[in-house]
Amino acid sequence: MPAVTDSLAADLDLALRIADAADAVTHGRFRASDLKVDRKPDRTPVTDADVACEDEVRRLLAAERPDDAVLGEERGGDTTATRHWIVDPIDGTKNYSRGVPVFATLLGLVVDGDPVVGVVSAPALGRRWWAARGLGAFTTDVARGIEAAPIGVSAVSALGDAYVSTTDLEYWREIGAQDRWLALTRETWESRAFGDFLHHMLVAEGLFDVVAEPGASAWDLAAPAVVVREAGGRLTDFAGAERIDGGDAVSTNGLLHDAVLRIVGSPGPAGP
Structure with a gap:
């Protein structure tokens, strides 16, 4: 079990580093005057930042975890592999395309069909949330000066x-x-x-x-x-x-x- 935990900690560390790179792409293009917005066949919007962000995430994963498969919203991919990463480069593209700061990059690792690592990074809000199986859940809140605080659900029972x-x-x-x-x-x-x-x-x-x-x-x-x-x-x-x-x-x-x-x-x- 310790080896598994160590492995997940390493995967989580990688996911957090990749989220930093993703934030640089998405925040860098946020509210850009030349942002290109297209529509996919299902009529949902996609921006040049969506594609650029996913490509950067894929590049980093290929360098760090070359044997892992990747599924992304914009580029597709494989979910049958034992280990695969699932990427939503910009969750909230409608917000992003309108200049609303509520958007995030989502990066998850699935092993044997079970999501075990997750990072949700929302740079325009100054917020990030992350977790790994058995290691707890945490958040960053720049406005409040919080770098890594544990989080937990409510106790509302009715x-x-x-x-x-x-x-x-x-x-x-x-x-x-x-x-x-x-x-x-x-x-x-x-x-x-x-x-x-x-x-x-x-x-x-x-x-x-x-x-x-x-x-x-x-x-x-x-x-x-x-x-x-x-x-x-x-x-x-x-x-x-x-x-x-x-x-x-x-x-x-x-x-x-x-x-x-x-x-x-x-x-x-x-x-x-």
Whole structure:
């Protein structure tokens, strides 16, 4: 076990160094007057910074871990290898392209199908979150002078006291499940739509209690899953399986997870 822990610590150290390089790319192009914004076939935006960031991450991984596979949002890749890294160069590209500072690079390491290292780096916010299996979860907060503080989920145990977030009601409409989100909001204290990486990190920090996200890909979840779980929470799909490729996600402080799944994971529209 110590050897495994040492290996993960080395992988985490690499991921943090790569995040520094990614931040230099994304922050350097943030609000650039010549930022190029295109649309992918699914009509989601992609900027030249997305591509440049992923290419830099791939270059560094190839130099440091040449035997590891890589899956990236912009360049595709392999998820069948025993060890593979999953990269979202800019999570929150819509924000990035509009000059909104809520964006992050997500870098996760998956071993034998299990996310074990995760880094979420948001340079315009001066924030970073990271974790590795068995090593805990931590954050940096430049504005508060915090370099590496441990984080943990909330102790809220009643759904009626929960602070919840989603991404966009339109995603719920697209899958014919908007009634489930509305049912969840009726059962909880307050709801917001922070979206993307940020609401999962707020769960990990104990500032939010529940996230329900009906549209999510592996690159959206690989890194946050490690941080949330190491902070003491749970991240599953709507069926309750601990996976990042199910197309949806629920992250909670753990205490509320089953209650949330009973609402958002139901096969049909939820009742009142």
